[in-house]
Amino acid sequence: MKVSSFLDPAVLARIDNLELLARTVVDGFINGLHRSPYLGLSIDFAEHRQYMPGDDIRRIDWRVFGRTDRFYVKEFEADTNANFVVVLDVSRSMDYASGEISKLDYARYLAACLSYFSRQQRDRVGLVTIAGEIVDFVPPSAKHLDIVLHTIDRAQPRGSGDLAGPLLKIAEAIRGRSIIALVSDLYEDPRAVLRAVSYLKNKGNDVIVFQVLDPAEIEFPFDGPVHFEDLESGERVPVVPELQREGYRDLMRAHLDDVSRLLLDNRIDYSLFNTSEPLDHALFSYLLRREKLNRVR
Amino acid sequence: MGFSFLAPLFLAGMAAIAVPIIIHLTHRQRKEAIAFPSLMFVRQIPYRTVRRQRIRHWLLFLMRSAAIVLVVAAFARPLLDRSTAAAAAFATAREVVILLDRSHSMAYGNRWSRAQDAARRVVDGVGPDDRVTLVLFGERAEAVTQPTADRALLRAALDAAGTSSSVTRYGPAFQLAREITERSDKPRSEVVLITDFQKAGWDPRQAQRLPEGTGLTSVDLSEEGTTNLAVTGAALTRSRDGERERVTVTARLANLGGNALEDVQVSLTVGGERLQEQRLDLEPGAFVSLHFEPFVLQSRPLRGIVRAGDDALPGDNAFHFVVEPDEPLGVLVIEPRGADADHSLYLRRALEVGGRPGFRVATGRITQLSPADIDGQAAVILNDAPFPTGATGRRLREFVEAGGGLWAVLGRRSPPGAWPTEGLEFLPVRFGGPVDRSAAGGGTLGYLDYDHPAFELFRTPRSGDFSATRFFRYRRTDASEQARSLARFDDGSAAMVEGRRGEGTVMLWASDLENFWNDLAVQPVFLPFVHEAVKHLAGYVEPKSWYQVGDVLDLAQNIETLGDVDIEGVELVLESPSGGRTVLEVGEEPAMVRLEEAGFHELRPAGDGGSWSIAAAANLDPSESDLTPLDPEELTAAVTAQGESEAANLEAVVLSPQERERRQGLWWYLLVGAAGLLLAETLISNRTRGSYAKR
Numbered sequence: 001m002k003v004s005s006f007l008d009p010a011v012l013a014r015i016d017n018l019e020l021l022a023r024t025v026v027d028g029f030i031n032g033l034h035r036s037p038y039l040g041l042s043i044d045f046a047e048h049r050q051y052m053p054g055d056d057i058r059r060i061d062w063r064v065f066g067r068t069d070r071f072y073v074k075e076f077e078a079d080t081n082a083n084f085v086v087v088l089d090v091s092r093s094m095d096y097a098s099g100e101i102s103k104l105d106y107a108r109y110l111a112a113c114l115s116y117f118s119r120q121q122r123d124r125v126g127l128v129t130i131a132g133e134i135v136d137f138v139p140p141s142a143k144h145l146d147i148v149l150h151t152i153d154r155a156q157p158r159g160s161g162d163l164a165g166p167l168l169k170i171a172e173a174i175r176g177r178s179i180i181a182l183v184s185d186l187y188e189d190p191r192a193v194l195r196a197v198s199y200l201k202n203k204g205n206d207v208i209v210f211q212v213l214d215p216a217e218i219e220f221p222f223d224g225p226v227h228f229e230d231l232e233s234g235e236r237v238p239v240v241p242e243l244q245r246e247g248y249r250d251l252m253r254a255h256l257d258d259v260s261r262l263l264l265d266n267r268i269d270y271s272l273f274n275t276s277e278p279l280d281h282a283l284f285s286y287l288l289r290r291e292k293l294n295r296v297r
Numbered sequence: 298m299g300f301s302f303l304a305p306l307f308l309a310g311m312a313a314i315a316v317p318i319i320i321h322l323t324h325r326q327r328k329e330a331i332a333f334p335s336l337m338f339v340r341q342i343p344y345r346t347v348r349r350q351r352i353r354h355w356l357l358f359l360m361r362s363a364a365i366v367l368v369v370a371a372f373a374r375p376l377l378d379r380s381t382a383a384a385a386a387f388a389t390a391r392e393v394v395i396l397l398d399r400s401h402s403m404a405y406g407n408r409w410s411r412a413q414d415a416a417r418r419v420v421d422g423v424g425p426d427d428r429v430t431l432v433l434f435g436e437r438a439e440a441v442t443q444p445t446a447d448r449a450l451l452r453a454a455l456d457a458a459g460t461s462s463s464v465t466r467y468g469p470a471f472q473l474a475r476e477i478t479e480r481s482d483k484p485r486s487e488v489v490l491i492t493d494f495q496k497a498g499w500d501p502r503q504a505q506r507l508p509e510g511t512g513l514t515s516v517d518l519s520e521e522g523t524t525n526l527a528v529t530g531a532a533l534t535r536s537r538d539g540e541r542e543r544v545t546v547t548a549r550l551a552n553l554g555g556n557a558l559e560d561v562q563v564s565l566t567v568g569g570e571r572l573q574e575q576r577l578d579l580e581p582g583a584f585v586s587l588h589f590e591p592f593v594l595q596s597r598p599l600r601g602i603v604r605a606g607d608d609a610l611p612g613d614n615a616f617h618f619v620v621e622p623d624e625p626l627g628v629l630v631i632e633p634r635g636a637d638a639d640h641s642l643y644l645r646r647a648l649e650v651g652g653r654p655g656f657r658v659a660t661g662r663i664t665q666l667s668p669a670d671i672d673g674q675a676a677v678i679l680n681d682a683p684f685p686t687g688a689t690g691r692r693l694r695e696f697v698e699a700g701g702g703l704w705a706v707l708g709r710r711s712p713p714g715a716w717p718t719e720g721l722e723f724l725p726v727r728f729g730g731p732v733d734r735s736a737a738g739g740g741t742l743g744y745l746d747y748d749h750p751a752f753e754l755f756r757t758p759r760s761g762d763f764s765a766t767r768f769f770r771y772r773r774t775d776a777s778e779q780a781r782s783l784a785r786f787d788d789g790s791a792a793m794v795e796g797r798r799g800e801g802t803v804m805l806w807a808s809d810l811e812n813f814w815n816d817l818a819v820q821p822v823f824l825p826f827v828h829e830a831v832k833h834l835a836g837y838v839e840p841k842s843w844y845q846v847g848d849v850l851d852l853a854q855n856i857e858t859l860g861d862v863d864i865e866g867v868e869l870v871l872e873s874p875s876g877g878r879t880v881l882e883v884g885e886e887p888a889m890v891r892l893e894e895a896g897f898h899e900l901r902p903a904g905d906g907g908s909w910s911i912a913a914a915a916n917l918d919p920s921e922s923d924l925t926p927l928d929p930e931e932l933t934a935a936v937t938a939q940g941e942s943e944a945a946n947l948e949a950v951v952l953s954p955q956e957r958e959r960r961q962g963l964w965w966y967l968l969v970g971a972a973g974l975l976l977a978e979t980l981i982s983n984r985t986r987g988s989y990a991k992r
Contacts, residue, residue: 057824057825061821062818062824185334185335217333226330227331228336228339229330230333230335231334232334237336237339247342252338255338267758
């Protein structure tokens with residue numbers, strides 16, 4: 001048996017074709033799982049089968065039991081036609097890379113992999129790119145994977161990272177309950193993030209928030225007095241990293257803790273991805289968590 | 298004759314003079330700006346712009362610097378030393394603490410023998426005035442010798458020491474070293490750290506700084522290019538095939554070394570029999586899950602081992618577990634007088650379905666119930682039936698007070714008038730007539746206590762939705778201070794309440810469970826909800842298939858699972874995987890035993906031919922398998938005082954240096970000199986500023 005190691009984002013960066021990249025990552029790590037991870041991501045179900053001892057009892061369909069007096073399990077709930085929409089933040093702050101791969105590239109790969117992954121489950125996939133406003137909108141459809149990948153591929157950094165405005169519009173634009181994956185660096189007050197995401201959540205959507213950060217944004221490894229220039233506003237401030245590093249790390253840690261706590265307290269899935277981590281590793285970690293949730297409908 | 302200082306560490310303050318100069322000369326502010334995603338955090342940190350200035354007034358600069366030097370020197374409390382040579386002999390006497398890492402990672406290759414050799418060399422270098430303490434540490438630290446200069450004793454302790462199954466934790470070791478050196482009256486202290494510097498064992502937040510004047514010498518036993526395959530965990534999935542219970546083992550393997558591993562043999566041994574074997578390749582850093590074919594569980598507990606490959610750290614190549622058949626929980630469902638045949642259909646069928654543990658459900662009418670029906674049950678459900686009267690009622694109260702669980706379900710057949718007074722008093726709250734919500738399309742549950750075991754399963758998103766359930770009728774309840782509301786309807790009325798009675802639990806559900814007053818019974822959450830609630834009432838604790846080394850084994854709880862075994866006055870023996878035996882007495886208090894070794898621990902009566910025994914599997918903490926070393930300098934910097942100078946302590950003499958310093962009082966002259974310099978500097982700088990102003 002040959003087991004492949006997790007793929008390095010820097011290696012993925014050399015693959016030009018986004019669909020090939022998504023296929024490489026998704027298929028590669030699914031093979032490594034030794035069993036199907038396709039569960040819990042969508043809303044409908046495909047078929048019933050009779051309950052077998054050992055099945056998760058939470059999957060028994062009681063309505064069918066009421067009618068037939070037999071236990072049936074909703075199998076392959078994910079094998080459906082649910083809406084899956086990636087909301088990709090393409091603001092200028094995402095165009096940051098301390099290593100070989102920028103946050104936007106990483107977010108692109110993640111968005112492509114999630115879309116490809118969802119399409120594998122026969123979900124309708126859609127995409128919205130935002131940068132303080134809605135930049136591109138691809139409505140969810142079973143035939144839109146190519147357009148979604150193409151739109152992700154040509155997304156260019158622009159504008160600010162304000163979430164509230166575009167997410168409110170998206171909540172109004174998307175019809176029917178959807179699974180919405182927000183991929184962003186979340187440079188906003190955690191309460192503002194929660195307020196913005198709640199627009200989607202309150203419409204009955206399942207919202208998953210992926211925060212993508214560069215290792216340098218977490219560790220602040222700079223040295224020497226220097227000016228920092230804000231990628232979004234262009235504002236410059238003088239910085240002495242040696243003196244400000246600890247304070248910066250404390251603020252960043254508190255920010256991440258607040259975002260995580262507020263979202264999870266409001267029953268919104270949240271994952272933090274570091275661009276130095278292999279992408280399939282990140283997906284793997286996320287799916288492991290999702291698997292534990294083992295959705296019940 | 299020379300100068301020495303009573304508090305030499307203050308001299309480090311002189312470095313403050315150099316800092317601005319060095320920064321000024323070596324750090325030119327870069328002209329180009331670094332693009333950064335957001336300045337929202339940077340802006341919040343106080344910062345003063347550093348302006349690059351030339352030193353224009355050398356005299357002022359020198360005067361200020363000299364003032365700083367004098368103040369710092371005064372704080373260091375200088376004294377003239379006329380007897381350094383005489384004191385030197387005493388001053389070399391040392392308090393030495395050898396911190397010897399005995400965590401499991403030290404069993405890698407020949408690390409342990411190298412560690413013992415290094416410790417022996419330290420012992421051989423001990424002088425007649427030195428005192429040495431040998432401390433062995435893993436997760437905890439233990440001084441195996443008192444401070445001594447007896448080399449033979451230290452060597453014997455070293456020879457007797459061995460590696461353990463414990464994880465590495467540096468914090469407790471440095472805490473103990475600190476306590477020993479603080480107690481010491483020797484002029485010099487030295488800590489010798491002999492370890493593989495395992496990164497996983499280092500938590501900078503728990504770093505204990507050694508006292509001032511204590512030196513740290515480290516012996517690094519880590520190697521480049523380690524190879525380590527570890528079985529980091531296993532999942533046991535149960536299924537039923539008719540009466541037979543099957544178990545599928547999924548092992549998690551990790552190649553934590555830097556080399557690819559090929560054709561690794563992984564085997565599953567159960568009950569002493571090697572059942573299956575697989576082979577696989579592992580890239581460096583790869584994690585993989587490996588499924589074995591299911592095996593049939595027998596009526597007795599079975600010991601299992603997943604073993605993978607063979608390398609220089611064999612301890613983590615095996616994963617131990619104990620798997621035992623599930624004992625179903627007895628549940629008695631009591632139905633009201635005149636109920637339909639299908640009155641408890643949903644409840645009964647829900648409890649009959651799979652799950653772990655299984656439930657043994659008995660159903661009985663309240664009119665036909667006898668006290669004996671309650672014997673052997675783990676929980677009793679009054680399914681819309683009143684509390685029994687007479688002997689059965691007394692037996693039910695005794696059952697609950699002894700630790701049993703009672704669930705009162707209050708539907709349409711349970712008006713308060715139908716309940717006997719003693720039954721009403723036994724409930725955690727009073728209840729009244731029905732509230733009709735059918736006109737508005739039904740009420741919903743507005744609050745659930747997700748911290749309670751009955752609802753904890755539904756805490757996470759998409760793990761169960763109670764909001765879809767419609768309640769057309771329910772009973773009004775009066776809150777009580779002793780009761781805990783686990784769920785409330787959207788009008789604030791309690792839907793589910795719990796209270797304690799003796800050792801047991803009484804729970805009240807203010808509607809029915811039969812799809813009449815509400816549609817909960819046909820909701821997907823019904824089945825897991827009923828299971829979780831009954832498991833909680835029955836006090837069910839899932840038996841652990843394995844522990845981690847360092848976990849505590851509750852003997853009393855394990856013995857309880859055997860049923861009617863009488864251990865009163867019986868002497869028990871706990872045998873460790875290496876064959877060590879510990880005699881235990883299980884009395885009134887719960888007996889806890891810490892599992893120190895990986896493998897199978899066995900508890901049984903002493904001198905018994907084997908009437909019963911309990912096995913517990915213990916495995917290594919997976920973090921100990923990660924041999925990645927940390928930078929020794931990082932650890933050294935965190936635990937030693939900054940600017941530490943051993944020479945300063947060598948100068949310390951036996952003839953009361955404090956007394957000599959107090960008599961000489963040099964610090965006072967230095968402070969006066971500093972004050973004079975600062976005064977002169979003020980005058981000169983005022984004149985200089987005046988001349989600039991004129992220009």
